[in-house]
């Protein structure tokens with residue numbers, strides 16, 4: 001049972017501003033202090049199956065602390081810190097950049113390191129801008145992203161984010177971005193519209209925006225392979241190939257935001273590989289180190305990097321002091337080694353169908369589950385209010401998601417994410433090392449919670 005009045009909880013209330021939290025809420029605060037495999041433990045000793053991988057980060061789970069601590073210790077003793085800045089670098093960042101170039105698809109051969117996902121997205125935009133300026137197209141100042149998509153919160157990245165509530169208090173966006181429809185396969189297609197027509201319509205909408213804005217004013221299209229916000233919005237077949245074709249035809253750069261989907265979440269190094277496309281840039285973070293250290297990277301193709309090399313006087317006008325930190329770089333390098341040694345990508349590929357089956361099973365038994373969607377170890381269950389699959393109102397979502405599900409999940413010993421940036425969904429994204437048995441445990445706990453929720457909130 002989660003307590004709400006420990007000294008740590010009180011101290012947190014007094015001094016720790018929580019991100020994306022209602023800091024004044026009296027709700028009990030989950031204080032986690034230990035991890036093991038796919039499990040985490042709170043300060044009261046309660047065990048939780050981490051069905052969210054600490055916000056899509058803990059790809060290899062929590063049992064590699066000793067190995068990665070020795071990597072970090074060795075690096076700290078040899079060279080605790082140095083930058084990747086003004087003609088200086090260090091072996092850890094160089095080795096990591098080389099290894100990333102090897103595992104990434106196509107010609108994504110150049111790594112620009114960052115400290116996290118928002119910085120990766122902002123950095124991608126600046127690299128895109130420098131590319132266009134160097135190519136004599138400085139007027140390419142606009143971008144295209146998708147409705148409800150989350151691309152980060154720093155003021156540049158926030159421009160790409162398509163969740164209105166996250167933006168409206170912070171003034172006009174730094175970058176002019178048009179948000180096009182997302183690919184929600186449950187709510188998106190019109191009555192009788194098949195997948196191929198849905199895909200054509202979505203791509204035509206993008207063409208329409210490009211035409212309306214002026215093709216030579218658009219610098220980049222940024223999208224996640226499978227969009228998180230809205231609940232694992234898997235694109236229709238052919239969508240990413242369509243994006244690639246449109247971008248190429250109009251001289252626009254295509255950026256895959258892989259902050260969640262990269263590093264195995266969809267069973268590949270980059271999620272977009274599943275769709276047979278190589279982007280011009282890929283933004284990554286989270287899984288790059290499995291969050292054993294904070295780090296991100298923008299992977300840049302040969303073509304986009306070329307102007308940064310071909311003129312000895314041209315400077316990359318962007319830099320972040322901690323980016324490429326030696327300790328984080330050493331940990332990321334070993335994380336990649338662990339992925340290969342432990343067959344992490346293979347585990348996801350092998351168990352993806354089983355995870356889908358387990359969740360479809362829940363849908364068949366719990367009336368409130370209207371849709372199951374996802375890929376790899378990245379899934380969402382959309383919750384509906386009645387047999388006609390109606391949406392919950394904002395007030396109902398508040399009661400269901402915050403008033404009931406968040407507490408009931410913890411009571412069941414499961415961390416999962418109730419989310420209503422689009423419709424009401426429950427996200428499940430376990431560590432990529434989870435076994436069949438652990439997926440079964442996650443599904444059983446999910447079902448128990450949703451069956452309870454159905455009894456209270458489903459009208460039927």
Ligand SMILES: Cc1ncc(COP(=O)(O)O)c(C=O)c1O
Pocket residue numbers: 116117118119121150151152153224228257258259260285286
């Ligand atoms: C797709 C995507 N892009 C960017 C970000 C921002 O990453 P960070 O929170 O590390 O700044 C996130 C964070 O969840 C994300 O999901």
